[in-house]
Amino acid sequence: MNNKKNSIEETRILEKTLESLEVRRQSPKGVYILLLLLYFAAAMTVSLTAGSQKEMIIGHTPVPIYTFAGTFSSFSNLCIIFLVIFCGKLGFITSVIIMTFHIPMILMGILVRKNYTSFPGLLIDILTLIAVIVIYSNIKKREEYQLRMREQATTDPLTKIPNGFAGTELLNKLIRQNIPFAAVTIDINDFKSINDTMGFDMGNKVLVCIATRMKEIADKSLSGTLDFVSRINGDEFSLVVRNYRSEEDVLNTIRKYEAAITEKINIDGYVFFLNASFGYSFFPTDSSERDSLINSSVAAMKEVKRINTGEHILRFASEMKAKDHLAIDNRVREALENDTVFFNLQPQYDMSHKLRGFEVLARMRDEDSSLISPADFIPAAERLGLIDALDLSVYKKAASFFGEILKRTDADIILSINVSVKHMMKSDYIEEIRTLLSENDIPAEKLEIEVTESILIESAEKASRILNELKDMGIRIAIDDFGTGYSSLSYLNSFPSDTLKIDKSFIDKMCENATSEKYVEAIISLAHVMDFEVVAEGVEENEQLEILQSIGCDYIQGFIWGRPLDPKDAENMI
């Protein structure tokens, strides 16, 4: 629930950012014509008044009419400058043409008629021409910069196709304009095994190949409908289909993409045969809300995987979500009743590879004894009001293990545990933790509690009180997933925390461009100023590690040096 709220809020913030990056639109033709008319009217008035010998009485003073020529001349130059500012390229070209005609005409007047009174006018025209060129080149530069930023914000760096944000932006637009479309979620089946057996590099190459094929279909309209492909994350893509006459058209379109994915992939001499699962839902028939449409197509895609027949494409049906929930809810209830929730320990290291400690990660198995992802069962436990029971079950098992380790070895390590907002806000949370420490002989400073930003935002006052109490007991506080919410470091600094965990998404982006690297570097410097220790999460590659070492990160946690381990393996490691 919190995650969802966060991601919606995140999208909103991104939307605002993109709005501010929106490339300046040119003013309508009306403005162009008006400015042109004003210019010519002013220029005519200049030539009429400049030679006039008449006078005008203002107050009681006679004022020669030719003195107004300067005012109108300035006004005409102002029109020229406004043309460039408001009418883009067309305004610029018009201004330059006018000035290149006007300047020689004045010059001729001076040289042929020896009329030197026009000399100041000539200078002003030349200055105006220079101003026009400078203003236009500045506008161009800014537009190019905005375009680049926009492109960066909406392009997936790996595959160079639009990213998930670009996809949701399109959905927003279509929903606003009430244009019917089908939202399709595509998930490559068994992609993980490529990563596991062939490595991430090969996995990435395969993804690029699939993305390129799909983009070609969309770009060249090979499916007969109007399509938009984007990469959501990992091996998950999204497709938005428009301009279809019937559901059959949409199915035919999806089959084109399916064929592109199942076609043989040949990379560096290795051959892959993949397939994918497709779920889709219709706007406005299945839902008129963006998030619910996306969730529906994801639910349909999961259902395809679950039923696991030869058919790989399925439309959303309302029972799916309920069924999806029901299955996972039952697993959570059973696991708690049978006390089969267990835990893994993921090591954290300092930059010289010395062990800092472990993060405790909850684990649960499905009926077929495959692992269920915490991303599924933690929200389910929260929904069922069982998260405190689940947390506590994990805490007790992990604390008992850790207490034993401390007794038997002289390891100077800490144990990090996660907490959900609903659990921490319970009145006896502090007592629970106190008991946990005393029953297992764990010194308070060896326990770290990871809280997410959402806890600190939703219930700032209460959270602050609880965290202060924990802190007074000597327990360490870490801010988890930093960067996925929208709070600033200075806001977080008002809570008594010791550690900042930078979210994996930032670490992922770090190697893609210099800006992201600078960003992480800035977070680390700022965090140090505020006395936080920094843990980088989800470090997978050497390049990331090297950058983090060079920009002063304190600790890392990631597959590169350690995946989540069974307690037995963790013990051997210590």
Ligand code: C2E
């Ligand atoms: P988290 O606290 O951000 O935990 C880190 C997650 O990132 C773990 O996923 C871990 O396996 C994964 N990870 C670590 N290094 C890497 C890496 O290099 N690459 C990749 N791809 N992933 C990496 P996991 O175990 O699936 O946990 C997911 C989330 O579930 C956790 O995110 C945490 O928010 C929640 N969670 C886990 N255990 C508990 C628990 O006991 N109680 C509560 N309330 N939440 C928990």
Ligand code: CA
């Ligand atoms: Ca955590």
Ligand code: CA
């Ligand atoms: Ca985290």
